[in-house]
Amino acid sequence: MNITFSIIVFLLLGAALGAILGWAQKALTPESDSTVDELEAMLPGGQCGQCGEVGCRQAAEKMAQGLLSPNCCPPGGRALAASIASFLGIELGASDNNQGPVVAYIDEANCSGCGRCFKACPFDAIVGANRQMHTVMNAICTGCQLCEKACSQDCIEMLPVTEQINTWQWPKPQTA
Template sequence: MIIVSIVVLILIGASLGALLGWASKALKVEGDPRVDELEAMLPGGQCGQCGEPGCRQAAEAMVDGRLSPTSCPPGGNGLATSIAGLLGVEVSNNPDAVPLVAVIDESNCSGCTRCFKACPFDAIVGATKQMHTVISQVCTGCKLCEKACPQGCLTMQAQTIQLNTWQWPKPKIA
């Protein structure tokens, strides 16, 4: 009796597995592969500065043409150029735009931890009721921490030019 029950359960499981395998191939929805490529290029912080709730939705909007390639502030001009190249559209970057980085006025920081809870890129380190600091190489300038800080000790400043952030300026077109 137990052997019959085991055989019946195995047959039911195998038939359901085969049915799910067939359904995954027969009912597959084809998507635009550019969406996956764009999503991989975007920072992935789900900051919402582009007006979309996440990077996947932003990639879909860019492919559909509803969103400009320059709409991702954390990505900067380099990402906008890469996205425009992938989509085959022209992009007008602002050459005077400089990347922003968060700076904490440590004398006013109470250690409330709201800023590093708000940072989707883990660019802020610190502990409860301790001083916090920003890892400038990781910060994308998304401004979410600035909005979360109740003391107002977080400001966004232009990123200082260092060896890893310097870019050769493009020549002026006459």
């Protein structure tokens, strides 16, 4: 009898708390700006922070307010900057089109294997172990430059991504 009563009490308590949490999620969710949502969907979503913001959502909010340039996202490159500029109805200047995506390159001859670079990489694009050679997986690297800042021996440099047949991608379609 006591076990059955306890089970019933916990079931009712769980159902009540679930209902309260469901109501709170619907009632307390802030209104979202559709422009910010669409800008965030256009961005790569890597949360690399290379634009100077914490994440892509914050960058989209600043772009919608006009406080951040459409070319602020180096991993997105020129194509993303152009599509964001056309979405926002602004034009990119001649100097805005020079930016392209970059990828990290480790000079393996000078790398001592300190491990700071792969610990700093939020995308696990650097492969290696302590006191061993490190290398960058170009397909995963977003060019956030966090590894370059963490390297104490200056053996990491950021090189522009060369478009090849296996790296070229169609531009994202624009919504009407």
